[in-house]
Amino acid sequence: MQTIITDNYDALSRHSADMVAGQVAANPASIICFASGETPTGMLKYLVNHALEHKVNFSECRFIGLDEWVGLGKDDEASCGNYLYTNFFTPLSIRPENIMIFNGLAEAEEECNRMNAWLQANGPVDIMIVGIGLNGHIGLNEPGSDFDSGAHVSNLTSNTITTAQKYFSRQTSLVWGITLGLKNFSEATMPILMASGQKKAAIIHQALQGPVNPGVPASILQRLTNAYVILDKAAASLLSDIK
Numbered sequence: 001m002q003t004i005i006t007d008n009y010d011a012l013s014r015h016s017a018d019m020v021a022g023q024v025a026a027n028p029a030s031i032i033c034f035a036s037g038e039t040p041t042g043m044l045k046y047l048v049n050h051a052l053e054h055k056v057n058f059s060e061c062r063f064i065g066l067d068e069w070v071g072l073g074k075d076d077e078a079s080c081g082n083y084l085y086t087n088f089f090t091p092l093s094i095r096p097e098n099i100m101i102f103n104g105l106a107e108a109e110e111e112c113n114r115m116n117a118w119l120q121a122n123g124p125v126d127i128m129i130v131g132i133g134l135n136g137h138i139g140l141n142e143p144g145s146d147f148d149s150g151a152h153v154s155n156l157t158s159n160t161i162t163t164a165q166k167y168f169s170r171q172t173s174l175v176w177g178i179t180l181g182l183k184n185f186s187e188a189t190m191p192i193l194m195a196s197g198q199k200k201a202a203i204i205h206q207a208l209q210g211p212v213n214p215g216v217p218a219s220i221l222q223r224l225t226n227a228y229v230i231l232d233k234a235a236a237s238l239l240s241d242i243k
């Protein structure tokens with residue numbers, strides 16, 4: 001695991017976008033997985049601009065969704081699918097056949113089987129960019145998730161349900177999520193975790209410098225020699241002895 005500390009959110013976003021663009025230049029047919037949420041929005045803006053300026057070409061890439069709230073489809077404004085369409089697929093006119101995302105309206109177990117079968121045939125993911133929840137989740141791999149899991153249904157914790165209300169315009173009942181698993185993350189050619197802001201400092205410290213255990217899913221990063229953790233100064237503020 002290599003930790004990169006940037007000055008602020010904009011620098012974090014720019015750096016992450018440059019890493020993605022560099023990988024796509026090296027492998028134009030990359031399979032890419034982007035998280036949704038607040039953290040990757042700046043990076044996606046840079047990537048969309050780079051692509052519109054012909055500095056990077058995503059036309060041969062395929063995109064796999066990281067996760068989804070069960071009960072929400074891509075036309076629901078606060079769904080992960082909707083976020084990816086709004087912030088990336090639509091502005092770049094990504095071809096539908098290159099998009100493989102979870103449908104939160106489908107039967108959840110079947111949806112996981114569909115994603116697992118797709119990854120079995122096409123995987124592993126080349127570039128997998130995740131954020132971190134305040135409870136250490138990656139995707140919707142909640143505390144206690146198996147490090148060896150593929151796509152699966154996840155029972156959401158109250159911490160995630162409460163924090164996720166920031167994505168919704170009104171109070172929304174959430175119970176289950178569907179998500180790629182920690183095995184998918186560890187098998188990615190380039191697994192990347194991004195975190196920004198003081199509110200993430202405690203969990204980043206726990207994940208990167210505490211014991212490796214499923215109680216903190218993001219602690220799996222400590223085992224991944226090929227992984228990158230990209231932070232801004234605020235998120236890194238509780239780390240000691242960064243090499």
Ligand code: F6R
Nearest residue numbers: 035036037038039131132133139
């Ligand atoms: C979203 C996802 C989540 C978020 C995490 C951080 O697709 O997978 O794990 O990455 O909850 O969310 P933000 O970036 O909103 O702080």
